[in-house]
Amino acid sequence: MKPFNHGERRKGTVSDEHGAIAFAEKVLAMLGEGRFTTTYKYAVMLGLIDLCLEGVTTNGRAPDSVTTVQLAEKVLRLYWPHTVGFDGDERVLRQSSVGRAEVLTLIVAFRSKQVRDPSASLSRARQVAPAAYANLLREVEWKLVEMPLPRVQQFGALDDPFIYQIGWDPSIRRKEFLDLHGFSNAIRFVGDASDHLVRLAGLLRPLLQRRWAADVARMNGDRIKDAALEDFLFGVDRIALKPVLDELRELQNGRCFYCAGPLKEPQVDHFIPWARVPLNAIENLVVADKSCNNGKKDHLVAAPHVRSWMARLASHASDLEAIAHKASWDQGSAQVLGVARATYLLLPSSARLWLSAKPSAQEFVAADPCDLKLALAG
Numbered sequence: 001m002k003p004f005n006h007g008e009r010r011k012g013t014v015s016d017e018h019g020a021i022a023f024a025e026k027v028l029a030m031l032g033e034g035r036f037t038t039t040y041k042y043a044v045m046l047g048l049i050d051l052c053l054e055g056v057t058t059n060g061r062a063p064d065s066v067t068t069v070q071l072a073e074k075v076l077r078l079y080w081p082h083t084v085g086f087d088g089d090e091r092v093l094r095q096s097s098v099g100r101a102e103v104l105t106l107i108v109a110f111r112s113k114q115v116r117d118p119s120a121s122l123s124r125a126r127q128v129a130p131a132a133y134a135n136l137l138r139e140v141e142w143k144l145v146e147m148p149l150p151r152v153q154q155f156g157a158l159d160d161p162f163i164y165q166i167g168w169d170p171s172i173r174r175k176e177f178l179d180l181h182g183f184s185n186a187i188r189f190v191g192d193a194s195d196h197l198v199r200l201a202g203l204l205r206p207l208l209q210r211r212w213a214a215d216v217a218r219m220n221g222d223r224i225k226d227a228a229l230e231d232f233l234f235g236v237d238r239i240a241l242k243p244v245l246d247e248l249r250e251l252q253n254g255r256c257f258y259c260a261g262p263l264k265e266p267q268v269d270h271f272i273p274w275a276r277v278p279l280n281a282i283e284n285l286v287v288a289d290k291s292c293n294n295g296k297k298d299h300l301v302a303a304p305h306v307r308s309w310m311a312r313l314a315s316h317a318s319d320l321e322a323i324a325h326k327a328s329w330d331q332g333s334a335q336v337l338g339v340a341r342a343t344y345l346l347l348p349s350s351a352r353l354w355l356s357a358k359p360s361a362q363e364f365v366a367a368d369p370c371d372l373k374l375a376l377a378g
């Protein structure tokens, strides 16, 4: 068997589809491997998916590599909301079946020293305690380098790097190695792996989240009683969106982003739906009236909306930056643009995109790949 394809990348061919399916099968097998006693493998996979989406170029190509620092930032972001009490209980949920998951312990220690407010966002924490945040990030990076990254792709005794190759010697045992000359922090994707992760993101994300939640439920025994867990771990905190509502509404001159009507009952909407990619950066937030927001739900939107979203990014970059700064909010137009390309450039013309909320029914149109490509070219 020849597991890697180092050949020329092609898009949309039958062999691509087979390649993606074979790849997905292997990811499933990997997740079923029992060697992991913590939830790290899910965090690593979700982090890699997010980095691949964010790195998609104007040609629709996923990145060839990412770094351990970038991944550490993603993993930290994933675990951050997990390190507060669940369901009225102050204790943090266990995420290891043996001992403690060290990444969680690190974050809990950071929170107790630096940001006591459990509702504080990670961006806020970074702003309040930049040095301690940098230190935490480094500790998390080291945990990833030491533990899951060299081991995630092991099947029994077989090491099968079908997603990525690491640039360091997996036997290193001290954090100081990160500073040595010659330590490579690259995580290089093998063959078409990063393209597969982009294409399969919509399928893999809910699967990874569900398995992650199931493992957490198992590790915490009878503390978990209902399906609220998955929402606690991965859901969007709608109340937390309030601080940016007024300023975004002003930026839109009090008009709904989608129908341009005057805003009644304004709501902050994730332009690229949270269920697809949990992306809270200010660039991904728009304000819509209730009926448009309810109609749009988790749908992708038609090219005219993509066009006006791109126009807002171009003409209001500094305003968005100012809003983010004032509210200690995430920002990152390059990342958000990458995700938008990953989401819209690979859509088949059979996809249905939401256009508008009509009193009678929601209006959808067929995706027009050429039009979407033009819209995203800005």
Ligand SMILES: [Zn+2]
Residues within 6 Å of the ligand: 256, 257, 258, 259, 260, 261, 288, 289, 291, 292, 293
């Ligand atoms: Zn509207």
